[in-house]
């Protein structure tokens with residue numbers, strides 16, 4: 001069992017370069033004491049200056065107070081003594097030069113300096129985590145934690161398990177990434193992991209298109225921008241992030257995957273010349289755009305589909321990587337769905353034909369397109385089963401699980417799918433990350449007209465109603481935020497368990513609308529008119545704290561944040577052990593009774609309780625009590 005990395009745990013960052021200093025800053029901003037190590041004082045001084053200047057930039061832009069800047073800096077210490085940096089660290093993140101020998105030597109030295117439960121992570125972007133972990137005596141505690149440039153700001157991290165990494169280590173790294181306000185994606189240990197595997201070849205392909213004379217640099221630059229909805233096209237991006245990085249990354253991909261991934265001669269020449277791409281001096285030629293788009297799509301779609309086929313990443317993780325890490329408007333799979341899978345397959349085949357076996361077409365793409373599917377399905381709600389308990393997980397962490405139509409639809413489907421399950425005893429509804437949901441999706445709502453807005457509200461109500469009337473108890477586990485539509489969905493559950501630190505509220509009036517999924521009406525019944533109005537009228541986007549929500553009566557229990565999932569699991573399992581019909585019937589009695597007169601409610605309760613005497617579980621429950629043993633309920 002691997003313990004989570006606690007909020008105040010010391011973290012060592014080895015290497016004070018651009019990545020190392022950014023990583024150190026991210027940990028210090030999240031509250032961790034951070035020791036930064038490098039081999040020479042001037043390197044440490046430069047790392048420290050880099051952090052100071054980034055933080056000062058945030059102060060100047062009024063994103064950070066001077067006091068917070070000082071607090072962050074106060075959590076950082078710098079040392080050329082590896083032992084001093086590593087001793088007592090719960091997590092060590094290595095961000096030294098990308099050379100296997102250098103890294104292996106470091107891990108070998110670290111082995112004698114860290115505690116038995118220290119997790120060691122490499123920030124490598126191009127070496128095998130599996131090979132590196134062999135240099136550490138306990139490879140189960142070793143993993144990849146790949147930050148993206150600029151590491152203090154870019155929210156993406158790839159969490160990479162080597163063949164011997166313990167699953168609990170990956171869970172711990174994922175949890176600590178969320179604490180850093182990052183969005184982690186799980187990827188397998190293959191060259192380029194998920195994102196660089198298609199992103200760097202996309203840059204390379206841009207140079208091939210230029211080299212072959214398919215289009216001018218300016219055309220390719222402009223098409224690259226519009227194709228994936230990015231601020232920079234491929235050439236300008238290389239100019240800013242470094243042509244050598246693109247070249248070296250392609251070389252590692254070539255080693256792993258062969259000629260289709262080799263850097264083009266033009267990229268090599270540009271790298272060797274040390275010059276930047278002069279794309280601005282060419283002209284953007286409209287007639288050349290279509291060929292550029294088809295080629296770049298064929299490449300990116302082809303690799304993305306292969307990532308899934310090879311088990312490197314799920315389609316959802318692949319898209320998340322593009323949207324969060326590269327700031328693309330859409331990930332490859334969403335983009336495939338926009339052009340339609342048959343057209344996507346056509347473009348992938350055309351690209352693959354250039355390389356034969358060196359660029360195979362993923363079978364799943366062939367299969368889906370062949371079956372006439374237009375879209376690649378992407379899950380934004382996941383259902384996980386834990387014995388008699390189902391966890392329904394809202395899974396759009398990059399937008400704090402903002403509820404769009406697709407998510408509502410999948411939420412509805414998730415509950416519909418669980419409806420007839422005879423073994424199911426309770427459900428926990430939660431976020432896949434430590435956030436419940438920060439409201440209905442404002443981006444989607446902004447484009448709705450009156451009829452669509454009204455339909456959206458009633459659809460949300462229908463989904464809430466399904467949850468409210470769901471046969472077995474549904475517990476809302478609220479971590480982070482339950483705001484707007486998010487709180488409305490939580491209020492449709494039987495009760496809310498909130499993690500300390502969570503914020504709950506109905507801030508709709510702050511964006512010009514008001515609750516529509518039934519939250520205002522349910523909350524009124526739960527805590528009364530005045531308290532509901534206080535919450536709804538004030539519409540604070542940060543809501544109220546879990547403790548205030550408990551005092552107001554809208555939360556049933558507040559639990560420590562670090563144990564929130566365990567507490568919810570415990571409650572759900574306890575319910576699952578009780579007489580199923582007793583629990584289900586009393587749920588219905590409470591729900592229906594709450595809207596009825598007391599006389600009617602009492603009648604309902606008495607009749608329903610009377611029926612329990614006719615169940616086998618009543619016989620079993622009472623016999624077990626008298627025989628002083630645990631009952632074995634059957635739900636009959």
Ligand code: COA
Pocket residue numbers: 398399400402403438439440441442443481483484485507508510511541542
């Ligand atoms: N709809 C759409 N996107 C949302 C969202 C919502 N309700 N809530 C958060 N997001 C997105 C943000 O736009 C941001 O996306 P980006 O990285 O592409 O910019 C991402 O989620 C992270 O949110 P961010 O605002 O950066 O996080 P924060 O921790 O600084 O602030 C909140 C958190 C919840 C206070 C803030 O996101 C917020 O006020 N959200 C809206 C809450 C609301 O009014 N809900 C009711 C809507 S009816």
